[in-house]
Amino acid sequence: QVQLQESGPGLVKPSQTLSLTCTVSGGSISSGSYYWSWIRQPAGKGLEWIGRFYTSGGTNYSPSLKSRVTISVDTSKNQFSLNLTSVTAADTAVYYCARMIAARSDYFDSWGQGTLVTVSS
Amino acid sequence: QSVLTQPPSVSGAPGQRVTISCTGSSSNIGAGYDVHWYQQVPGTAPKLLIYDNNNRPSGVPDRFSGSKSGTSASLAITGLQAEDEADYYCQSFDSSLSTWVFGGGTKLTVL
Numbered sequence: 001q002v003q004l005q006e007s008g009p010g011l012v013k014p015s016q017t018l019s020l021t022c023t024v025s026g027g028s029i030s031s032g033s034y035y036w037s038w039i040r041q042p043a044g045k046g047l048e049w050i051g052r053f054y055t056s057g058g059t060n061y062s063p064s065l066k067s068r069v070t071i072s073v074d075t076s077k078n079q080f081s082l083n084l085t086s087v088t089a090a091d092t093a094v095y096y097c098a099r100m101i102a103a104r105s106d107y108f109d110s111w112g113q114g115t116l117v118t119v120s121s
Numbered sequence: 122q123s124v125l126t127q128p129p130s131v132s133g134a135p136g137q138r139v140t141i142s143c144t145g146s147s148s149n150i151g152a153g154y155d156v157h158w159y160q161q162v163p164g165t166a167p168k169l170l171i172y173d174n175n176n177r178p179s180g181v182p183d184r185f186s187g188s189k190s191g192t193s194a195s196l197a198i199t200g201l202q203a204e205d206e207a208d209y210y211c212q213s214f215d216s217s218l219s220t221w222v223f224g225g226g227t228k229l230t231v232l
Contacts, residue, residue, distance in 0.1 A: 046123055047159075047167065047210055047223040062220050096166055103173060105154035105214040106221065111166040 002027040004097050004112035012091075012119050018084040022097030022112060029078045030055050035100035037108065038071065038082045040093040048093075052100055053080060087119045124149060125211050125224035132230040133201045141227045143194045143211030149222060151192035154214045158187055158196045161208045161226075170209070171196060198229070206231045 008020035022036070029036060037052035051061035053071045061069045065084070073080040084091060094116050098108040126144040133139040143156060150156055155174050159167035169178050171187035174194065186197045194213075198205055211224040 046225045047212075049221040049223070063218060064220075101172070103155060105157070105173075105212075107155075107157040107169065107172050107212060108159075108167070109169050109172070109178065111168070114166050 002099060002110050004099065004110060006095060006097050006112045006115040008115060008117070010116055010118060012087055012117060013121050014088055014119055015086055018082070018087050018091060018117055018119070020082045020095055020097075020115065020117070022080050022082075024078045024080075024099075029073065029080060030075050032056075033102070035102065035106065036071075036073070036080050037098045037100045039096045039098055039108070039111075040091075041096070041114075042090075042093040050082065050084075050095075089119050091117070092119045093117060123225040124215055124218065124222040125213060127209075127211060127224035127227045129225070130228045130230065132232055133198075134232045135201050135203065137201050138197065138199045139201060139229065140198075141196045141209050141211075141229070143196070143224050145192050145194075145213060145215075147192065148217035149192075149213045149215040150189065150194060152216055154216075156187065156189050156194035157212045158185075159210045159212065161210065162206075163208070167210060201231055203231050205229060 035052045035054045038050040053059045068085045070083040094114040096114045097112045099110040158171040160170045161167040174189040175187045208226045215222045
């Protein structure tokens, strides 16, 4: 059974870059059957998809965040990472990494526990 | 404001049946994209509950069921139990926004 675990700083200063890593265990991130995504959830609010990568090397990003987001992968460590630049208080949220299943409307079948990132000086 | 609209809250007594609606538009649910449902107990990560409109992952009780019609979908929970108290989210794809979208979430209270 695949497991995902987020890691990274819990506090980021405004205008700086938020960087998180997701470590995958119990399955290879290089499997062609899945996509790997980041999703966030501000306190007391709903879920927002940020972006994903797939093993052929492609990435998709939310249009609203595309100019600030980069998702990269380190297959040797079975990890993928999120970089979000020029952060503001509005980027404060719990960030989840998740495995995405390809379907007519792709969905998320496995999630990390989430990590809270606060943007504050 | 979410692309998929859910009621903020629903409630029911133990043993009762409740439904949660998810209303979309012609660029998401109405365009034929499937709907998926997640259960989130406060303080924990979302858990996949229903995929492809009406399919349950292994381990999800058959008390949970989903349906889809037109531009809307619904999640039904029968035989309500205290452990069902959680937030529920629907999810689909929106072709106009070119992004995967979630509903705003519905808080289920078991009275």
